[in-house]
Amino acid sequence: MKLLLTSSGIANRSISDALVELLGKPIAESNALFVPTGIYPFAGGAVSAWDAMTGSRAHRVVDLGWKSLGVLELTALPTIREENWVPMVREADALLVWGGDVLYLTYWMRQSGLADLLPSLESVYVGVSAGSIALTPYNCDAEFDLQFVPDGHEMALAADKSLGLVDFTLYPHLNHPDMEDTTLANMEKWASGIPVPTYAIDDETALKVVDGAVEVVSEGQWKLFNG
Numbered sequence: 001m002k003l004l005l006t007s008s009g010i011a012n013r014s015i016s017d018a019l020v021e022l023l024g025k026p027i028a029e030s031n032a033l034f035v036p037t038g039i040y041p042f043a044g045g046a047v048s049a050w051d052a053m054t055g056s057r058a059h060r061v062v063d064l065g066w067k068s069l070g071v072l073e074l075t076a077l078p079t080i081r082e083e084n085w086v087p088m089v090r091e092a093d094a095l096l097v098w099g100g101d102v103l104y105l106t107y108w109m110r111q112s113g114l115a116d117l118l119p120s121l122e123s124v125y126v127g128v129s130a131g132s133i134a135l136t137p138y139n140c141d142a143e144f145d146l147q148f149v150p151d152g153h154e155m156a157l158a159a160d161k162s163l164g165l166v167d168f169t170l171y172p173h174l175n176h177p178d179m180e181d182t183t184l185a186n187m188e189k190w191a192s193g194i195p196v197p198t199y200a201i202d203d204e205t206a207l208k209v210v211d212g213a214v215e216v217v218s219e220g221q222w223k224l225f226n227g
Contacts, residue, residue, distance in 0.1 A: 001118055001120075001121045001122070001123060001124075002022045002120060002123075002124045002125070002126070002207055002208075002210050003124070003125045003127055003135065003207070003208070003209035003210070003211065004018060004019055004022055004124060004126045004208055004209075005103060005128075005129070005130055005132035005135065005170060005202045005206060005222070006126065006127060006132060006172075006205075006207075007059050007128075007132070007172035007173050007174070007201045007202060007204075007206070008121045008128065008134045008172070008203035008204075008207060008208040009061040009081065009126075009206050010018075010059065010060040010061060010064060010126075011203055011206075011219075012204055012219045013219075014217050014219050015204075015205075015217055015219075016064075016178075016204045017056070018137060018206060018208045018215075018217045019094075019124065019126065021028075021093065021208075022208065022210070023093055023124055025093075027066055027067075027096075027117050028066070028067055028209070028212075029064055029067055030064045030066060030067055030093035031066065031067055031068045031069075031070075031091070031092050031093050031094075031095060032062075032068070032070075032092060032094040032096055033069075033070045033071070033088070033089065033094070033097070034052075034053060034061070034062050034069060034070070034071050034072065034075075034091060034098065035071075035072050035074060035095065035097065035098060035131070036049040036052050036053055036073070036095065036098045037073060037074040037075060037095045037098075037100075037104070037105055037108050038097070038099055038100030038101050038102070038104060038105035038130045038131060038134075039052060039098055039099065039100035039101075040075075040083045040101075040104065041100065041101040041102060041104045041145075041148035042062070042101065042127045042148070043174050045100075046047075048100075049102060050199065052098050053071060054130045058109075061096050061098070061126065061128060062096065063081075066094075066109050068200070070088070071090075072085070072088075072089065072095070074105075074108040074109060074111075074112040074114060075108055075112070076200065077112035077113065077114070078111055078112055078113075079214045080122045080187075080202050082113070086113075086117065088097075088186045089114070089121065089123070090117075090121060090122075092123050093124065093177065094122070094123055094125075094126055095122060095123050095124070095125050095126065096122045096126045096128070096131075097125065097127050097128065097131030097134065098128050098129075098130075098131055099128045099129030099130040099131055100129075100130045101113060101130060101141075101145050101148055102130040102134055102139045102140075102141045102142075102145055102162060103139065103141075103142065103145035103146070103148075103149065103156075103159050104145070104156055104174075105130050105131065105134050106139070106154070106162050106163055107155040109130065109163065110132060110163075111180040115163050115165075118135075118163075118165060121163065122172050124152060127170050128207065129172050129173065132170060132207075133162060133169070133170060133172065134162050134163055134217070135162065135163055135164075135166050136152055136162050136163075136164070136165075136166055136167045136169035136170060137161065137162060137163075137164040137166075137167070137169055137196055138161060138162060138169045138194050138196070139155075139159065139160050139161060139162045140169065140170075140190055142144060142159040142160040142169045144181075145159060145215065147209065149216060155219070161164075166209060166212075167196055167197075168196050168197040168198065168206065168214065169194055169197075169198050169199075170195055170199040170200070170201055170203075171190060171199070171200045171201070172201055172202040172203075173202065174200045174201055174202035174205075174221055174222065174223075175202060175221065176202070176203065184223065186198075186199060187200040187223075187225070188223075188225055191225035191226060192225070192226075193227065194225075195226075196226065197225070197226050198222060198224070198225045198226055199214075199216070199217070199222060199224055199225075200222060200223045200224075201220075201221075201222045201225075201227065202218075202220040202221045202222065203220065204218060204219045204220025204221075205217065205218035205219075205220050206218070
């Protein structure tokens with residue numbers, strides 16, 4: 001599977017060009033599925049999910065002019081026959097995985113069966129914030145995410161771990177003015193306890209991954225720790 005792991009979506013021309021290159025054809029000729037699941041735990045999550053699906057807060061992810069666009073809701077998949085959704089996922093040109101709560105998103109990626117399916121897909125996986133972190137081995141948002149977990153729920157176990165489908169991790173939203181934990185110093189401190197390379201990326205940066213090779217696509221700021 002080809003990956004485009006972003007902090008805030010298709011934020012500039014360089015990231016857009018990288019997406020088209022990964023697709024191998026224009027966006028207007030490509031079919032996509034949008035995954036909003038990670039946003040639900042937040043206050044007003046249902047409203048935020050709608051905003052994301054309609055493009056009003058989707059940071060140029062759903063509103064790029066796709067040939068077709070569908071919604072893949074992970075919490076519904078365990079109750080649906082696999083033959084009714086797996087072929088649709090396999091046929092999609094792109095899987096657009098929205099941000100939110102990494103812990104909740106990774107839990108439902110596993111429960112739905114999508115996590116097991118991902119390595120065999122030929123689609124382009126486009127992650128936004130939590131949607132990007134979910135594929136890495138470690139969750140930089142673990143402490144924040146735990147506040148949304150019901151008491152005693154199994155998803156709290158190993159909250160600092162994500163799916164581990166790549167051999168590096170990332171910390172998005174570098175120096176974001178509304179996120180006090182995203183300073184370079186804080187990211188470096190977190191990365192010092194992580195035994196794999198860690199990319200700190202801002203909202204103008206993405207990581208393009210093909211066959212395990214990582215290329216930084218950026219019109220902004222980024223830094224690699226432990227690399």
